[in-house]
Amino acid sequence: MKLTSLLFISFILSLVSAETHTWYFETGWVNKNPDGFFEKPMIGFNGTWPLPILRAKKGDTINLYLINGFTDRNTTLHFHGMFQNGSSQMDGPPFVTQCPIPPGETMLYNFTLTQHGTYWYHSHTSGQYGDGMRGIFFIDDTEPYPYDYDEEVMLSISDNYHQNSDYLTPRFLSRFNPTGAEPIPDSSLFNETRNASWVVEPNKTYLVHIVNVGRFVSQYLYMEGHEFEVVEVDGVLVEKNTTDILYIAVAQRYSVLIRTKSDASQNYAFMNAFDDTLLDYIPNGLILNSTNWIVYNETAELPGEYTTDLTQYFDDFYLRPLSNTTLYDDPDFVVTVDVVMDNLGDGVNYAFFNNVTYTAPKVPTLVTALTAGKYATNELVYGTNTGSIVLQKGDVVDIVVNNQDTGKHPFHLHGHVFQVIERHPESDTDVISFNSSDHAEWPEYPMIRDTVYVYPQAYVVLRFVADNPGIWFFHCHIEWHLDQGLAITLIEDPLGIQSNPNQALSDDFINSCTKNGIPVEGNAAANSKNFLDLTGQNVQVKPLPTGFTARGIVALVFSCIAGFLGMGAITVYGLADIKDVEHRVARDLDVDIDDDDADGATAFEEGSSSAGEVGK
Known part of the structure; x- marks a missing residue:
């Protein structure tokens, strides 16, 4: 039988075996005490929290009805790492690919799964996934798993705040926080709790899928007397790599094999530790190194804290994809962005790509792409404060991120995975930016994933193929930094979006826009008469004025007068x-x-x- 016939039969069988998963989830507040120290409201589904683990297989259809059960806020849902081929409006970021869902309304997220591996889902509305609206989403392959194992385990790690975002965010984005110091978490979580026990059996191989669902802090994972064997990152299978320590930034995922011992008489520590270099200070009482347990014998003693040298963690840059995908061809287009954190005229500390802090347009960018006609290829129509960049179909694209900030940043690209072809080490002195004529040798088989961290005052070079027409966000996945505006928008093949009938706006999409008073046509300024006229668009706050303003001069004069009067009074009374x-x-x-x-x-x-x- 010919190979083409075999492939056709395989395709037909996959269609026959494909399933449709229909879920109805209503958002709402649920009182919980995740870390055992403090009870607070968490965002749950259908009155429960943590959110359920969702599981399906490649080729299945998803019908997820999200009912906004809040009475005072909008919501959205993003399926992190999923390509959304031909279904860009199901991607989730408000004012990028959809209008936010207003209270009491429902949106159907309907799409077909084209990948397999470890993913997760979370609200893309500010503050909500940090308040609990998050869960693991695992997609099985239609082919057998390439590595042998006996049992699967799902594991999430995260940071936890005792105050909700309604309290934290306005205090963070405030002129009284001029340095932009991020709120310090109150604790870390391990499977949405603390001091968890994982009961295992001897002589077994466990396939453990790990997701950092936190909003801020990267974490180290390490075990007493056991090793991780890395087999997947961000849904991409890799050649096996054994390590004692994993470093997982927020939004990253790992699948690892863990082999248990033959002796079941002893229990072992399973540690999750904060990367404290991300914290501006360490409050008294904050537990940086949290102890969980690998339990062989439930009657035996549980061990105490286990420590090791965390600087020796595994560098994911050297992972090789199991597909042996080689370095893509030289780029057709290079996007270079410089990361800066600075203050604007209102005194608030913002985050910038190339001096632009992302400011949402008046209509979703997808709406503009669909309704702008021939002007959809003109970046201007998407606004001057959205960091919008138009990509041509099939282009090989490099994203060069020059991090001029003194902190690490995990960057995530929607709609794609990318090859990580260079990541410069941290610089303790001067900022080191990418130089196309003087750089390290690039790997033949680069690591592929969708979320990667860049070191302080250094750079990273990412490469992908623009083969998925849609509107795709590229942003820092530290939620505080996204709130500060650290994002750009990639408009990929806008004419291809227009010509695809599957990209037509759904009734739920239009209903959410209408209920929120958001137009469903027009440019970033909601102008549908002249797409090149951006009058009235949303823009960032004006910069701090240079020199002295009139108000500053008056204040200075009166301050000087008050100073002279004070000195005079001291002199008079001192000599009296x-x-x-x-x-x-x-x-x-x-x-x-x-x-x-x-x-x-x-x-x-x-x-x-x-x-x-x-x-x-």
Whole structure:
């Protein structure tokens, strides 16, 4: 039988075996105490939290009805790492690929799974996934797993705040926080709890799927007496790599094989530790290194904290995809962005790509791409504050991120995976930016994933093929930094989006826009008459003024006058002959004074004793 016939039969069988998964989830607040220290409202589905683990297989259809059960806020849902081929409007970021879902309304997220591996889902509305709206989504392959194992385990790690985003976010984005110091978490979580026990059996191989669903802090994972064997990152199968320590930034995923021992008499520590270099300070009582347990014997003693040298963690840059995909051809288009954190005129600290802090347009960018006609290829129509870049179909694209900030940043690209072809080490002194004529040798088989961290004051070079027409966000996945505006928008093959009938706006999409008073046509300024006229578009706050403003000059003058008056008053009173000054001082110090000491010398013989008693 010919190979083409075999492939056709395989395709038909996959269609026959494909399933449709229909889920109805209503958002709402659920009181929970995740870390055992503090009870607070968490965002749950259908009155429960944590959110369910979703599981399907490649080729299946997803019908997820998200019902906004809140009475006072919009919501959205993003399926992190899923390509959404031909279904860009199901991707989730508000004002990028959809209008936010208003209270009491429902949106159907309908799409077909084209990948396999470890993913997750979360709200893309500010603050909500940090408040609990997040869960693991695993997609099985239609082919057998390439590595042998006995049992699967799902594991999430995250950071946890005792205050919700309604309290934290306005205090973070405030002129009273001019340095942009991120709120410090109150604890870390391990499968949405603390001090968890994982009961295992001896002589077994466990396939453990790990997701960092936190909003801020990267974490180290390591185990007493056991090793990780890495077999997948961000849904991409890799050649096996064994390590003692994993470093997982927020939004990253790993699948690892863990082999248990033959001796079941002893239990072992399974540690998750914060990367404290991301924290501006470490509060008293914050537990950086949290202990969980690998339990062989439930009657045996549980071990205490286990420590190791965390600087020796595994560098994911050297992972090789199991597909042996080689380095893509030289780029047709290079996107270079410089990361800076700085203050604008309102005193708030913002995040910038190339001096632009992302500011949402008045209509979703997808709406503009669909309704702008021939102007859809003109970046101007998408607004000057969205960081919008138009990509041509089939182009090989490089994204060069020059991190001029002193902190690590995990960057995520929607709609694609990318090859990580260079990541420069951290610089403790000067900022090191990418130089196309002077760089390290690039690997033949680069690591492929969708979320990668860049070191402080260094750079990373990412490469992908623009083969998925749609609107795709590229942003820092530290939620605080996205709130500060660290994002750009990639408009990929906009004419291809227009010509695909599957990209037509759904009724739920239009309903959400209508209920929110958002037009479903027009440019970034909601202008559908002249797409090149951006009058009235949303723009970032004006910069801090240079030099002295009129108000500043007035303030300076009055400050100087007040200073001179104060100095004058000190001089006058300092030179004045104050009557009975010795008696006044002695009275204030509660000591005795010899009235016969006419020359002003004080007698502290008894007073010294009294003063000494006070000191005791």
